[in-house]
Amino acid sequence: MGLFMSKGEIVAGCLAPHPPHLVYAENPEQNEPTAEGGWEQLRWGYERLRESLADVEYDAIVLLSPHWQTYIGTHFLGLPKFKSLSVDPVFPNLFRYHYDLSIDVDLARQIHDKAADAGLAVKMMENPDFRVDYGTITTGHMFNPQWDKPLVVLSSNRSRDYYSVEVMQEMMMELGRVTREAILASGKKVVVLASNSLSHRHFTTESAIPEDMSKEHITSHAMHLWDMRMIEYFRTGQSQRILDEMPEFTEQAIAESDGGGLSWLLSTLDIPNYPGILHGYGTIIGTGNAIVEWPERNHKEGSE
Amino acid sequence: MSDGELVGSYIVPVHPHTVLAADQNEGWGRLRDAFGEAAQRIKDSGADLLIIYSTTWPSIIGHQIIADPNPEWVMVDNDFHDLGSIPYSFNIDDKFAHAWNQANENRGLKSRTVAYHGFPIDVGSVVALKLLNPDNAIPAVIVSSNVYANRAETTVLAKACMDVIKATGRKAVAVTAMSLSNRMFTKPIDPKDDKIHSLKDDEWNRKILEFLGEGRLEDVGQLSRTIHRQIRVNKVVAFKPMWWLSGMNQNRNNLTGEVLAYEAIHGAGGAVVHLDPAASGAGDKEYDEDDVEYFLGERNVLDAQSDETEIVSEIVSAKPSNSNGPALWEPTESKDSVNSAAAPKPVGAYPHARRVGDLLYLSGVGPRQPGTNSIPGGPIHDADGKPLEYDIKAQTHAVVQNITRILEEAGGSIDDVLDVTSFLVDMDRDFKGYNEVWAETLGKVGPTRTTLAIRALPTPIAVEMKVIAKAPSLE
Ligand SMILES: [Fe+2]
Numbered sequence: 001m002g003l004f005m006s007k008g009e010i011v012a013g014c015l016a017p018h019p020p021h022l023v024y025a026e027n028p029e030q031n032e033p034t035a036e037g038g039w040e041q042l043r044w045g046y047e048r049l050r051e052s053l054a055d056v057e058y059d060a061i062v063l064l065s066p067h068w069q070t071y072i073g074t075h076f077l078g079l080p081k082f083k084s085l086s087v088d089p090v091f092p093n094l095f096r097y098h099y100d101l102s103i104d105v106d107l108a109r110q111i112h113d114k115a116a117d118a119g120l121a122v123k124m125m126e127n128p129d130f131r132v133d134y135g136t137i138t139t140g141h142m143f144n145p146q147w148d149k150p151l152v153v154l155s156s157n158r159s160r161d162y163y164s165v166e167v168m169q170e171m172m173m174e175l176g177r178v179t180r181e182a183i184l185a186s187g188k189k190v191v192v193l194a195s196n197s198l199s200h201r202h203f204t205t206e207s208a209i210p211e212d213m214s215k216e217h218i219t220s221h222a223m224h225l226w227d228m229r230m231i232e233y234f235r236t237g238q239s240q241r242i243l244d245e246m247p248e249f250t251e252q253a254i255a256e257s258d259g260g261g262l263s264w265l266l267s268t269l270d271i272p273n274y275p276g277i278l279h280g281y282g283t284i285i286g287t288g289n290a291i292v293e294w295p296e297r298n299h300k301e302g303s304e
Numbered sequence: 305m306s307d308g309e310l311v312g313s314y315i316v317p318v319h320p321h322t323v324l325a326a327d328q329n330e331g332w333g334r335l336r337d338a339f340g341e342a343a344q345r346i347k348d349s350g351a352d353l354l355i356i357y358s359t360t361w362p363s364i365i366g367h368q369i370i371a372d373p374n375p376e377w378v379m380v381d382n383d384f385h386d387l388g389s390i391p392y393s394f395n396i397d398d399k400f401a402h403a404w405n406q407a408n409e410n411r412g413l414k415s416r417t418v419a420y421h422g423f424p425i426d427v428g429s430v431v432a433l434k435l436l437n438p439d440n441a442i443p444a445v446i447v448s449s450n451v452y453a454n455r456a457e458t459t460v461l462a463k464a465c466m467d468v469i470k471a472t473g474r475k476a477v478a479v480t481a482m483s484l485s486n487r488m489f490t491k492p493i494d495p496k497d498d499k500i501h502s503l504k505d506d507e508w509n510r511k512i513l514e515f516l517g518e519g520r521l522e523d524v525g526q527l528s529r530t531i532h533r534q535i536r537v538n539k540v541v542a543f544k545p546m547w548w549l550s551g552m553n554q555n556r557n558n559l560t561g562e563v564l565a566y567e568a569i570h571g572a573g574g575a576v577v578h579l580d581p582a583a584s585g586a587g588d589k590e591y592d593e594d595d596v597e598y599f600l601g602e603r604n605v606l607d608a609q610s611d612e613t614e615i616v617s618e619i620v621s622a623k624p625s626n627s628n629g630p631a632l633w634e635p636t637e638s639k640d641s642v643n644s645a646a647a648p649k650p651v652g653a654y655p656h657a658r659r660v661g662d663l664l665y666l667s668g669v670g671p672r673q674p675g676t677n678s679i680p681g682g683p684i685h686d687a688d689g690k691p692l693e694y695d696i697k698a699q700t701h702a703v704v705q706n707i708t709r710i711l712e713e714a715g716g717s718i719d720d721v722l723d724v725t726s727f728l729v730d731m732d733r734d735f736k737g738y739n740e741v742w743a744e745t746l747g748k749v750g751p752t753r754t755t756l757a758i759r760a761l762p763t764p765i766a767v768e769m770k771v772i773a774k775a776p777s778l779e
Contacts, residue, residue, distance in 0.1 A: 068382060072488065072570070073490065125385050126386070127380050127388070131380065161538050204366075206365050
């Protein structure tokens with residue numbers, strides 16, 4: 001019995017984008033600026049994602065954000081608590097968020113150790129003065145505004161910048177494989193979140209009222225076509241095609257998958273061939289953002 | 305009040321090792337000492353303002369300038385968090401920051417000031433101010449590095465800064481916080497094993513430093529794109545600080561330069577360089593890029609060529625193609641039509657050209673660029689109809705180029721042009737420039753010509769030509 005009890009589980013994996021505009025538009029008490037709404041399609045999408053998991057029990061959230069950028073391997077937040085003020089260096093007018101979050105350091109270390117065994121460069125981040133990036137906090141807030149679950153936070157290894165999308169993906173596939181192994185071995189139930197936009201061409205000007213939705217649209221038809229192509233693959237369980245087309249997608253759509261999150265997520269989910277649930281799609285300063293859930297809890301056949 | 309001036313320029317490395325771990329590696333220690341020497345020279349120069357242009361603070365909505373008079377926090381590096389924390393409390397000249405912001409807007413730049421408690425001052429700026437201005441005796445300003453800014457935009461940013469320095473009589477020091485080669489080792493290393501990542505990176509760094517040592521700053525500025533391709537990993541910001549620094553120095557090439565240190569920091573090239581404005585007599589200026597006074601907002605317009613390693617070209621096509629003007633159409637197809645993917649798309653249902661017997665009739669040709677739809681020389685007004693500065697010569701050149709493309713697509717050449725009707729939206733302002741370009745191009749071919757003034761054209765352009773040409777033989 002003990003053996004079966006200790007079996008960990010990934011209850012769901014989600015693509016969960018993080019533009020700070022979403023938190024800004026929600027007006028939570030933790031964020032200093034106030035907005036008159038905006039980006040509702042995506043915020044309703046997050047609402048549907050939260051509802052979808054409302055009755056599902058899990059112990060921790062494992063999250064990779066492209067805005068903790070590291071060039072020397074993958075890093076993991078490695079202290080039990082982080083409490084501070086996160087100010088977005090690009091949109092400080094929208095995002096100044098007072099956060100107080102807890103980390104599942106054991107699980108972080110287990111993934112770290114397995115990654116190290118697999119030959120990946122990894123490091124635990126144990127400096128108490130470290131400030132958590134706005135991507136982690138935006139996705140963390142939108143997914144779980146109560147902040148009542150501990151997180152495991154992985155940095156974005158910029159191997160794409162140093163080498164290529166192909167090399168990045170190879171490393172992220174390996175990182176995903178060991179992430180899955182560590183979760184299953186941990187005995188914990190976990191939700192995995194990749195925090196990135198799809199097409200990532202954005203406007204270089206901001207309207208006087210940032211939440212003026214009359215100004216919001218995709219930057220070009222080509223970006224729309226790429227986003228819809230990826231969403232079609234999400235919805236029809238064609239993960240392998242996503243991975244196969246990752247270099248073209250990342251380069252042509254300047255996609256935020258360059259940070260490795262999407263490749264890592266699909267690998268952590270063992271390249272799912274069941275449909276993902278599209279909870280929402282919308283643009284933010286012109287970038288394409290989809291909220292997608294792969295409900296692994298409903299697709300457990302052959303997962304040994 | 306005497307005119308303000310730049311009393312010195314410095315290039316300094318960005319990583320936190322010089323502050324936190326100078327004792328762990330001899331090279332890091334030498335960089336730290338060089339910072340100390342630079343700090344002394346700045347003090348001795350009587351400078352009353354330090355201006356930091358930092359490559360580790362990227363921005364995407366124009367440039368941002370710190371305007372919090374006393375920003376305080378604790379900086380921890382994303383990668384090197386295990387080296388420790390750097391608490392900071394800086395003395396920022398918020399008045400200068402606001403004036404610079406205004407000067408940027410006056411010169412057509414997007415710009416904003418940032419004065420929020422807890423704003424994360426970037427590692428490059430923190431290291432520079434900690435070591436160059438340890439007692440905060442000299443007030444400072446910090447500006448971001450725009451991800452999309454090209455040479456024109458970055459040069460204008462410097463000119464706007466100099467506007468304020470001159471107007472306020474300041475004695476300023478300009479600092480770029482940057483790596484030379486920026487490829488780091490992707491695994492942890494023992495500090496004593498640090499070295500430049502590769503021989504090639506090392507050789508390029510030494511070449512750059514040789515130029516800087518001779519005071520040839522503008523040469524390095526003009527090599528920036530090449531340097532970026534050769535020794536820069538595509539991190540967030542391309543190799544553009546030399547554009548800014550050279551702009552701050554009137555694009556001079558005969559400064560007095562001295563390399564105070566050059567060492568590796570986790571594989572990247574870190575140098576402390578001092579450029580004194582005193583003329584060295586070296587480096588006769590060989591100036592071959594446009595000088596730019598005002599930024600027109602079209603990020604590809606002012607550069608001689610767009611460069612595929614910059615993100616510049618992406619952002620142009622990222623703009624919706626009909627953001628300033630009517631929707632674009634595919635050229636219509638019929639039996640005798642001639643259409644070219646190398647010519648700009650029509651703004652209505654018509655082909656680029658049509659053949660009738662031995663003659664080729666071209667639809668009106670403007671300067672819009674195929675693909676990006678941008679307008680060389682800049683649009684004549686913005687999306688809201690607000691007039692903009694534009695360059696009629698650049699527009700006229702682009703028209704002639706587009707005509708050439710269409711004729712070549714039809715199998716002919718520019719030499720086949722027989723008759724041209726030109727339309728100008730502002731005859732008084734533009735006839736002279738238009739006529740000069742005509743003389744250099746179509747004037748040499750010799751077609752008949754009629755020039756008309758009209759109220760407007762369908763897109764924000766100043767010139768369009770209606771062409772009849774000899775059709776190439778059909779064999
Ligand atoms: Fe992002």
